[in-house]
Amino acid sequence: MTENISTTIKTMGFCGPCSASEPAEVDVMDGRIVRIRPFDYQARGAEGGKEPLVRWAIKARGREFKAAEKSEITPFALATKHRVYSPNRILYPMRRVDWDPNGERNAQNRGKSKYVRITWDEATQLIADEIRRVHEQYGVNSIFVQSDGHHQVKTLHGPRGCEGALLDVLGGYCLQARNPDSWEGWYWGAKHIWGCDPVGEGDQQNLFLDVARHADTVLFWGCDVVTTPWGWGGHFPSRYCFFLRDIGVRQIYVCPDVNYGAAVHADKWIPVLPNTDAALQLAIAHTWIKEGTYDKEYLETHSVGFDWFEYHVMGGDDGIEKTPEWAEGICGVPARIIKALARSWAKQNVSIAHSNGGSYIRSTYSHEPARMEVALLGMQGLGAPGRNQLKMMEYQLFSLPQQTPIPRSKFIPNLFAVLLPYAADTRDSLVPETLVPEALAGDYSHENPLTWYGCTVAGVPVEDQFRKMQYPAEGSERIHMVWIDSPKWTSSWNGGYKFIEALHSDLIECVVAQHIWMEDDCLLADIILPVNTKFEERDINCDIMSGNYNTLVLEEQSIEPLGESKSDWECAVAVAEKLGVVDELTEGKSLDDKMRIGFESSGVQDYLSFDEFLEKKSFIVPPAEGWENDPAGFFGFYTDPQKHPLTTPSGLIEYYSSRLAEKFPDDKERMPYPRWIEKGETHPDERLTTPRAEKYPFLLVSNHPHWRLHSQLDDCAWFREIKTCKVAGPDGYAYEPVWINPVDAGKLGLASGDIVRIYNDRGWTMGGVYVTERIRPRTVLQDHGARMDPIELGVSDRGGTNNLIAPKAIASKNCAGEVTSGYLVGIEKVDVFELAKQYPEAFSRPYDPETGPLHIVDAWLEDGEEVR
Ligand SMILES: Nc1nc2c(c(=O)[nH]1)N[C@H]1C(S)=C(S)[C@@H](COP(=O)(O)OP(=O)(O)OC[C@H]3O[C@@H](n4cnc5c(=O)[nH]c(N)nc54)[C@H](O)[C@@H]3O)O[C@H]1N2
Ligand SMILES: Nc1nc2c(c(=O)[nH]1)N[C@H]1C(S)=C(S)[C@@H](COP(=O)(O)OP(=O)(O)OC[C@H]3O[C@@H](n4cnc5c(=O)[nH]c(N)nc54)[C@H](O)[C@@H]3O)O[C@H]1N2
Ligand SMILES: [Mo]
Numbered sequence: 001m002t003e004n005i006s007t008t009i010k011t012m013g014f015c016g017p018c019s020a021s022e023p024a025e026v027d028v029m030d031g032r033i034v035r036i037r038p039f040d041y042q043a044r045g046a047e048g049g050k051e052p053l054v055r056w057a058i059k060a061r062g063r064e065f066k067a068a069e070k071s072e073i074t075p076f077a078l079a080t081k082h083r084v085y086s087p088n089r090i091l092y093p094m095r096r097v098d099w100d101p102n103g104e105r106n107a108q109n110r111g112k113s114k115y116v117r118i119t120w121d122e123a124t125q126l127i128a129d130e131i132r133r134v135h136e137q138y139g140v141n142s143i144f145v146q147s148d149g150h151h152q153v154k155t156l157h158g159p160r161g162c163e164g165a166l167l168d169v170l171g172g173y174c175l176q177a178r179n180p181d182s183w184e185g186w187y188w189g190a191k192h193i194w195g196c197d198p199v200g201e202g203d204q205q206n207l208f209l210d211v212a213r214h215a216d217t218v219l220f221w222g223c224d225v226v227t228t229p230w231g232w233g234g235h236f237p238s239r240y241c242f243f244l245r246d247i248g249v250r251q252i253y254v255c256p257d258v259n260y261g262a263a264v265h266a267d268k269w270i271p272v273l274p275n276t277d278a279a280l281q282l283a284i285a286h287t288w289i290k291e292g293t294y295d296k297e298y299l300e301t302h303s304v305g306f307d308w309f310e311y312h313v314m315g316g317d318d319g320i321e322k323t324p325e326w327a328e329g330i331c332g333v334p335a336r337i338i339k340a341l342a343r344s345w346a347k348q349n350v351s352i353a354h355s356n357g358g359s360y361i362r363s364t365y366s367h368e369p370a371r372m373e374v375a376l377l378g379m380q381g382l383g384a385p386g387r388n389q390l391k392m393m394e395y396q397l398f399s400l401p402q403q404t405p406i407p408r409s410k411f412i413p414n415l416f417a418v419l420l421p422y423a424a425d426t427r428d429s430l431v432p433e434t435l436v437p438e439a440l441a442g443d444y445s446h447e448n449p450l451t452w453y454g455c456t457v458a459g460v461p462v463e464d465q466f467r468k469m470q471y472p473a474e475g476s477e478r479i480h481m482v483w484i485d486s487p488k489w490t491s492s493w494n495g496g497y498k499f500i501e502a503l504h505s506d507l508i509e510c511v512v513a514q515h516i517w518m519e520d521d522c523l524l525a526d527i528i529l530p531v532n533t534k535f536e537e538r539d540i541n542c543d544i545m546s547g548n549y550n551t552l553v554l555e556e557q558s559i560e561p562l563g564e565s566k567s568d569w570e571c572a573v574a575v576a577e578k579l580g581v582v583d584e585l586t587e588g589k590s591l592d593d594k595m596r597i598g599f600e601s602s603g604v605q606d607y608l609s610f611d612e613f614l615e616k617k618s619f620i621v622p623p624a625e626g627w628e629n630d631p632a633g634f635f636g637f638y639t640d641p642q643k644h645p646l647t648t649p650s651g652l653i654e655y656y657s658s659r660l661a662e663k664f665p666d667d668k669e670r671m672p673y674p675r676w677i678e679k680g681e682t683h684p685d686e687r688l689t690t691p692r693a694e695k696y697p698f699l700l701v702s703n704h705p706h707w708r709l710h711s712q713l714d715d716c717a718w719f720r721e722i723k724t725c726k727v728a729g730p731d732g733y734a735y736e737p738v739w740i741n742p743v744d745a746g747k748l749g750l751a752s753g754d755i756v757r758i759y760n761d762r763g764w765t766m767g768g769v770y771v772t773e774r775i776r777p778r779t780v781l782q783d784h785g786a787r788m789d790p791i792e793l794g795v796s797d798r799g800g801t802n803n804l805i806a807p808k809a810i811a812s813k814n815c816a817g818e819v820t821s822g823y824l825v826g827i828e829k830v831d832v833f834e835l836a837k838q839y840p841e842a843f844s845r846p847y848d849p850e851t852g853p854l855h856i857v858d859a860w861l862e863d864g865e866e867v868r
Helices: 075-084 120-137 162-169 181-194 207-214 236-246 260-265 277-291 296-302 306-313 324-331 335-347 367-379 433-441 462-466 496-503 520-524 568-579 582-586 591-600 610-616 635-639 658-663 742-748 832-838
Strands: 005-012 019-029 032-038 057-060 063-066 094-096 115-117 143-146 174-177 217-221 250-254 268-270 350-354 389-391 430-432 450-453 468-471 481-485 510-515 527-530 539-543 550-555 618-621 698-701 737-740 755-760 763-771 779-781 823-829
Touching: 005 075, 005 539, 005 550, 019 075, 019 550, 032 075, 057 207, 063 236, 094 120, 120 143, 120 481, 120 510, 120 527, 120 568, 143 162, 162 481, 162 568, 162 582, 174 433, 181 367, 181 462, 207 236, 207 350, 207 389, 217 260, 217 335, 236 250, 236 260, 250 260, 277 306, 277 324, 277 335, 277 367, 296 367, 324 335, 367 389, 430 433, 430 468, 433 450, 433 496, 496 520, 510 520, 539 591, 550 610, 568 582, 591 610, 610 618, 737 742, 742 763, 742 823
Parallel strands: 019 539, 143 174, 143 481, 174 430, 217 250, 217 350, 250 268, 350 389, 481 510, 510 527, 698 779, 737 763
Antiparallel strands: 005 019, 019 032, 057 063, 094 115, 094 527, 450 468, 539 550, 550 618, 698 823, 737 779, 755 763, 755 823
C-alpha cells in the first residue's frame, strides 16, 4: 500500500439495520474512494487475530466444500463506490418552490414543480414548525412515518426509525408497518400449515450439510441462486451449487424464466406460467394419490386434516379432479412432465430451495402455493434426511439459530434489539404498507375507519393475523403530514400511480423526505434533507448473512460527508434541537456510548475487550464445535413429532387449519385447507383465463433485479453498459429490458432493441425488448425497481418502473399482502421519436447516458442557479 492510501472496513449488503453481509476493505486516496476489495478472513485470524482461523468444511460424498479465504463480495459492493459520487447525490436541504407553509401548499404540484436550496437552519425550523402545528391542530397520530425500506447497512446512523424515535419523544405518530413483503405467501399461508414463525419459512439448521449428504435432487422453485444472494450475501450460495453439481446432486429449476442461477446451474428447467404453481402442485399431489406413492404412515403420525386436501385434489369440493391434464391448461407445464416430476420425486430424497420464492409468493392469493408446498413436503416425509426446505440467502436475519443452514456459529452477534428497539415496532397507530395510498387519500376517520387484520409487520407471531386493526386508530385523526426516509413507494410497492394520486391530495399538507439520492419518492416531497452514504459515517455492524462467517466490524469513517449531508440519525437530532428535545432523544448517550453498549451485548465481549476491538476493528466468529452433529431442518419433528412439535395448535402439519376455520369462517379466498383459487372478490380478473386477458394478454414477471437492489444502484455506469441491464434505444436513452419469447415477439412484430409500452388499465411504463427463449410464452419479464422517469405524472413513465401499474389490491380478503408480480399487462411497439414530439418536456429532461435521468440537475434555485 502506498502511504497516502487509508483503508477502512465496511460491511456490505443492503438489507438494512445491523444485518450486513460480507465485509469489504475500502481504500481511500486523497479523500476519495478508489477501490473496494474483499476482506481477508484468513489474514485477520480468529478471536480478533489471537488464533489462526480454521476454515470450516462440509464433507460429503468424498469431497469438501470450504468457507472462503476472503469475503465473496458482489458486483453491488464493488460498484457502490460510484454511487457515492453520483450526479444524483442530494448535497443540500431543499424546499419545493411552490410549497408555502404560510400560504399555498400546491399539493397537486408534487412531482412537477422544482426546488430551491435552503439552509439546514431553515429546513429544520420548517419541519419543527410543521410538527408543532400538526400536533396542535390534529394530534400526534396525524404524522405518518415511512421508515422501513432496505438501505445501506447502518446501525447507529441508519434510517429505520430515527424520525419515529424523535416523534415518540413528542408523544407518538402513525407508523407505516413494514409488510412481510419478502415472504407474503409463507407468512399468510404456510404459517397456518406448519407454524414456523417468524416468517413462515421452514427450519434451516444445518441444511447445507444435510442436502450435500442426503439429497438426490433439489428443486429450485422460484429461486435464483446467482441474483438474489447478491443483495444480502455474496457468491457463497452459487459456489455451494457448483459443489452440489460436483457431488452429483441434481438441480431442477421451476420458474417462468431461465434466471441467472438456472443459466449456470440447472440440469433441467420446468417453465411454469407465473403464479400458477398451485395448479402444478395439485397435479403432483394427484399423481401421488392416484399411484399411492406418498408416505401415508408419516401423515398419520405427523399431520391432521389430510382428508380435506385429498378431497380437494380429487375434486370432491369443486367437481374438478386436479389431474396433470387439468393443470397443464393452467400452468402451461405439459402433463407428461408433471407426471415425470411427481414420479421421480416420490422415489428420491428431494429438498426444495428458495431465496424467498419469487412471484408466486408475492402475487394474488400467494398463501395457496406457499402452504401447498408444505402439503407436498409433508406427503413425502418432511424432515427425513434430504427432505426439507432450504434457504439460499438471508441466513440468521432474525438472529435465530433455526435460520442457519450454514454451520452454527459460536454465537450470532445481534446489535439490533439493543440499539434499534424501535425498528421492530408494532404500535396500534399504523397502516400496512399495501394500504397506504388508500389511507392517505381516503375519507377515513376513527368513526369511519379503514380496517384489516394484523399489524402485518414481518417477524411477529401468527396470532397477530387474527387481530382486527383500524386506521385512524381509536381516538385519532387522519394523517396530514408524512415524513419518509428510504423512500420508494413508487418503485418498489404496489399500485404506484395510486401513491402519487394520494400525495396530490390537499389532505396531505407536508411531505418531508430524507435521502441520499434525488430519486423515487423524493421527487414528490416538499422538504428534502441530504443524507450520507455509509462511507461517510463511523458505525458498528455485524455480518450475519454472508454464509462464510459471522463478523463484527468497527466501521471507521472512510471519507468526509459530501456537501452538507448528514446521517439519518443526525437529521433527527437536528430537528430535535429546534424542538428542544435533544437530550430526550439521545437519552444522554453519545454515539460512542451506544457503540460500546452494542458491543457489550454482541457476544464478542466474552473474547475481546471493547478497547481491543477498537484496535483490531473486526472479530470473526468461527462455527461452534460439533456443529456437524446438529440435527438438520425438521429432523427432530420427523423422528418424534410429540417431542419436537411444530408451532401449530396441534403441533402437527395442519392440512386443515381449524384456527382459520374458526377465525375466518366466511373467507372463500383463504379457506382452512390449501386450494386452487382461480379468481375471487379481491382479484376477479388477473389470470390468463379471464376475458380481460384479451386486452392484456401477458402475465408480467417482475423479479428482484439482477443489476440492482430494488430501486438502488440503477444509476451505476458499470452496470448500465451491460446488455442485460439496459437496452439502448434509438434516442440514446437506456430503457429497462423486457424479455419476450420469440413466439410472442413474432406475433407482435417485435425484435430485440425495439422500444415498447407496457400497459394495463392502471397506466403504462416502457421497456426495451430482448427476444429470448429464456422466457416462456404468454409471459413477459421486467425486473422491478427501475427509477421512475415520469412522462405524464401518475399515468405514464419512461423509466420502466412497472410497479406503477401493479394492482393496488391486497393478496386476498383478510391478508394485506402485496401483489407486485404475476398480473396482466399488454405490450406494444412505440416510436420514441413520435413520443418525444407528443411529450416534449418529459423527453428532453437532463439525461446522462452513463447514469440515467438526472433529477438533481432538474431542480433549480429560484434565481436560476443550479443546486449543485
Ligand atoms: N440482486 C438482488 N438481490 C436481492 C434483491 C434485489 O432486489 N436484487 N432483493 C432482496 C430481497 S428484499 C428479497 S425478498 C430477495 C427475494 O428473493 P426471491 O423472492 O427468491 O426473488 P425473486 O427475484 O422475486 O424470485 C426468484 C425467482 O423466482 C422465479 N419466479 C418468478 N415468478 C415465479 C412464479 O410465479 N413461479 C415460480 N415457480 N417461479 C417464479 C424467477 O425465476 C425468479 O428469478 O432477494 C434479495 N436479494
Ligand atoms: N415488482 C416487484 N415489486 C416488489 C417485489 C417483487 O418481487 N416484485 N419485492 C418486494 C420486496 S421483497 C421488497 S423487500 C421491496 C423493497 O422495497 P424497499 O425495501 O422499500 O427497497 P428499496 O427500493 O431498496 O428502497 C430503499 C430506499 O432507501 C434508500 N436508501 C438507501 N440507503 C439509505 C440510507 O442510508 N438512508 C436513507 N434515508 N435512505 C436510504 C434507497 O436509495 C431507496 O430509495 O420491494 C417489493 N416490491
Ligand atoms: Mo424483500
